[in-house]
Ligand SMILES: O=C(O)CCC(=O)C1=CC=C[C@@H](O)[C@@H]1C(=O)O
């Protein structure tokens with residue numbers, strides 16, 4: 618049977634971002650399958666760029682890559698120190714991104730986890746943190762001061778707003794604390810990503826293909842921002858991750874490892890040969906053909922899920938057309 622839309626659902630191997638399953642659709646076009654998997658807590662116009670990214674993946678040629686492989690980080694959820702060390706050791710990655718400031722946990726848990734990750738990586742690995750905007754400027758300055766001996770590469774979205782990020786950067790500079798700040802939510806959810814550069818609120822821009830409207834939109838944004846870029850995933854299947862790898866491969870400069878190793882957080886995939894991380898890198902060639910490799914029998918979702926997603930797709934398509942002035 619020919620499919621033009623598929624609904625899928627995969628369990629997660631670990632709770633991450635408060636969720637334990639991931640679901641979405643695949644939409645088929647001339648070039649293959651595009652992934653559309655906005656998180657369930659997103660709604661309305663915010664889903665439109667995610668759909669533009671799926672249409673681009675299904676219909677357009679990919680931009681020419683500048684490199685053969687892309688370095689990636691292992692992503693460490695807010696787990697205990699032994700588990701964190703095991704995740705890092707099993708990954709083969711030399712960069713780890715560690716979740717900190719998890720709701721219900723305190724600084725002691727963060728310190729234990731980050732310490733365990735640093736010793737699992739050894740002195741030559743890179744450790745970065747992600748607080749998802751949970752700290753105030755004071756809390757962030759204090760936490761960063763107390764974690765800096767672990768040689769932190771950067772802290773992603775330590776505080777919620779762009780102005781707080783800018784204030785934190787100035788405060789760290791005044792205190793001679795040389796830890797870089799990366800902006801994630803301030804770029805993909807603020808509605809005004811360029812403000813991050815205008816206010817000098819970050820040293821690094823985290824770009825995610827689906828929430829920012831596709832690979833080309835991200836390449837243009839990267840140029841406008843003029844900041845070093847880290848491409849990261851939206852916890853996608855190999856189909857969505859592949860678009861991230863294509864973006865990372867097409868960026869003129871790629872000074873950091875990317876957050877594209879998240880297939881390890883999902884149980885199963887939508888292709889029989891998922892994107893593989895070998896020695897901390899993903900081959901670009903694998904990513905370029907991934908949209909042609911979907912196995913519809915792996916897209917397991919019940920009829921109720923499929924109906925819910927079709928409804929979501931219909932509503933978002935209507936909003937896209939209004940946005941396009943049709
Ligand atoms: O960057 C990574 O290592 C993996 C991706 C990742 O951490 C995230 C993906 C999607 C939603 C987020 O809560 C989270 C993030 O905040 O960066």
Ligand SMILES: [Mg+2]
Nearest residue numbers: 747773774801
């Ligand atoms: Mg983040």
